Amino acid sequence: MTRNKLRLAIVGAGPAGIYAADIMLKAERNFDVSIDLFDHLPAPYGLVRYGVAPDHPRIKGIITALREVLDRGDIRIFGNVRFGRDLTLDDLQQHYHAVIFATGAVRDAPLHIPGVDLEGSYGAADFVSWFDGHPDVPRTWPLDAKQVAVIGNGNVALDSARILAKHVEDLMVTEIPANVAEGLAASPVTDVHVFGRRGPTSVKFTPLELRELGELRDVDVIVYDEDFDYDDAAKAAVSGNKQVFVIDKVLQQWRQRALRQAQEPDAPKASRRLHLHFFAKPLEFVDDGTGRVGAIRYERTKSDGAGGVVGTGEIRELPVQAVYRAVGYFGSPLPGVPFDEKFGVIPNHEGQVMIRDEETGEPRQLYGVYATGWIKRGPVGLIGHTKSDAMETVKHVINDLGNWWQPEHPEEEAIVELLESRGIRWTDLDGWHRLDEHELALGEAEGRVRIKVVPRDEMVDLSRGEA
Incomplete structure (x- = not known):
């Protein structure tokens, strides 16, 4: 395996995932990086879109900063892809050198x-x-x-x-x-x-x-x-x-x-x-x-x-x-990924995911797998705290270079071919722009900033230009 490029998957396109991608791309390192961001929802931004009350426009202003990161065009987005159903940990290991889970905490x-x-x-x-x-x-x-x-x-x-x-x-x-x-x-x-x-x-x-x-x-x-x-x-x-x-x-x-x-x-x-x-x-x-x-x-x-x-x-x-x-x-378990049922997090040390050694019973690192945000530290702190959280995790991803996965299909188009072969109707950044423009137009027609599209199928149709 060549060590001059990191193919990184990030699962979760909320603030934690986007910050992690941005920090990785800006980090001091001696290799290139290619990042794919996956989310089970057709639209990005996670709890900023679906966890902040609609009458809090000042807080939702953070979307502007997140949008600037995505709109640079150096991060690919795959929306409407459910981890554990559409894409597994084994799939990621075949296509990437490492994965960061940034799935947050959405349960009560x-x-x-x-x-x-x-x-x-x-x-x-x-x-x-x-x-x-x-x-x-x-x-x-x-x-x-x-x-x-x-x-x-x-x-x-x-x-x-x-x-x-x-x-x-x-x-x-x-x-x-x-x-x-x-x-x-x-x-x-x-x-x-x-x-x-x-x-x-x-x-x-x-x-x-x-x-x-x-x-x-x-x-x-x-x-x-x-x-x-x-x-x-x-x-x-x-x-x-x-x-x-x-x-x-x-x-x-x-x-x-x-x-x-x-x-x-x-x-x-x-x-x-x-x-x-x-x-x-x-x-x-x-x-x-x-x-x-x-x-x-x-x-x-x-x-x-x-x-x-x-x-x-x-x-x-x-x-x-x-x-x-x-x-x-409270966090939710992810198929094939260690989970702490008591605290609702992925067990980790500074973002490095940990498992119990079957022979010694002692914790050891699960190489190639990382966590950031609420699924890493629990649902505490404000949105801005996820930046320092991501910096800590990204530092370990970079330093663990010698223990990255060795994927058989690291080519960027290979993951696209896999999703298409499984009939996954995934959405991308251009699709989010189409959905965003549609919601803004709905709002403008009624003198409002935006009216959200709610049904998933309609969101996907609009994003893929199939409405």
């Missing part, structure tokens, strides 16, 4: 409490996929609850709560798909309750996310005075951390507004309310007697003085007809 992390399987209990990740127009989720969503609970104190929880509480008319300037707008327009929701087991100074959402709640038209944000009896640890967090300081400032403003409103019972009220409950640990989703969620039972907690909380023994119950679990994302 489990929440182990009674009633979690009742009708009306939903994973927030699935809900986000629905309102973002993911092609692999149902077109409809059961929005029939007047009172809804959202479990979690991270950005996904706030995104879910905001979309549930927001009037659909205020979403029509975004790229929200038509089926989503129709579903939200019929929602009878009046109250959305967000539950976090820790206090206001321990939340995981960002100040930007929090402020946006206060900007919702005809929605009152309600906080509860009992949650603001800060101990020394909470006070120290406010005074010692700028982000916590800003979050506390916003919450305190809402707290004072709630106190004023309580003194003015005849003042006009919004038609919808978004409640933030802190020091509230969910215990059970209560069956209404028909197999559906009828209430949430939770325990009041208090600070333990060291950044955690302990239960108080005070149990409360609140009527709700639906619950959204936003307790984190």
